[in-house]
Amino acid sequence: MKKLLLTVLCCSALSPALAADPIAARQQVFEQYKKTVGAMGKMVKGDTQFSQQEFAKLAAHLDELAQQPWQYFTPGSTKGKTDAKPEIWSRPAEFKAAIDKHKAEVAKLKATAASAQSVSDVKAQFGATQQTCKACHDQFRAD
Numbered sequence: 001m002k003k004l005l006l007t008v009l010c011c012s013a014l015s016p017a018l019a020a021d022p023i024a025a026r027q028q029v030f031e032q033y034k035k036t037v038g039a040m041g042k043m044v045k046g047d048t049q050f051s052q053q054e055f056a057k058l059a060a061h062l063d064e065l066a067q068q069p070w071q072y073f074t075p076g077s078t079k080g081k082t083d084a085k086p087e088i089w090s091r092p093a094e095f096k097a098a099i100d101k102h103k104a105e106v107a108k109l110k111a112t113a114a115s116a117q118s119v120s121d122v123k124a125q126f127g128a129t130q131q132t133c134k135a136c137h138d139q140f141r142a143d
């Protein structure tokens with residue numbers, strides 16, 4: 001019995017959903033979001049030259065990132081340095097809907113970027129993707 005308990009403890013501790021500091025873990029992913037979306041935004045605005053290859057790489061990276069932060073919104077990870085609103089836990093269906101919408105738009109952006117000929121081909125979908133960041137922040141992030 002003791003052995004079994006140890007096994008359970010050992011292996012659940014490895015699960016990313018039980019990261020030692022879920023708040024820091026999700027914020028770290030969001031910091032990568034910021035970097036990735038920032039670089040894409042510069043190309044879309046024309047601050048840096050548009051490279052289809054580079055933009056498609058960033059979009060693929062964003063698609064990977066979009067799978068990650070949500071597992072770190074674990075029950076009880078509401079205390080400390082976090083801007084997560086309690087609505088994340090009191091309105092789980094709405095939070096999930098915001099995540100699903102976001103993932104869908106990011107996936108579309110990845111597909112659009114992969115076959116883009118010019119910056120004008122990605123502009124609208126980049127905007128739609130950013131809109132899903134804002135929509136979730138408005139509802140579920142403080143300030």
Ligand code: HEC
Pocket residue numbers: 023026027028030031033034037081082083084085095098099102129130132133134136137140141
């Ligand atoms: C489904 C909801 C949701 C979506 C979609 C979302 N975010 Fe967030 N984001 C949050 C929440 C909640 C926090 C606050 C996390 C915390 O402080 O614990 C946050 C925090 C952040 C932070 C601050 C991280 C820090 O260091 O404190 C940045 C930057 C950020 N998001 C960028 C983005 C970008 C860019 C996108 C879109 C590409 C995006 N987010 C999409 C919910 C979302």
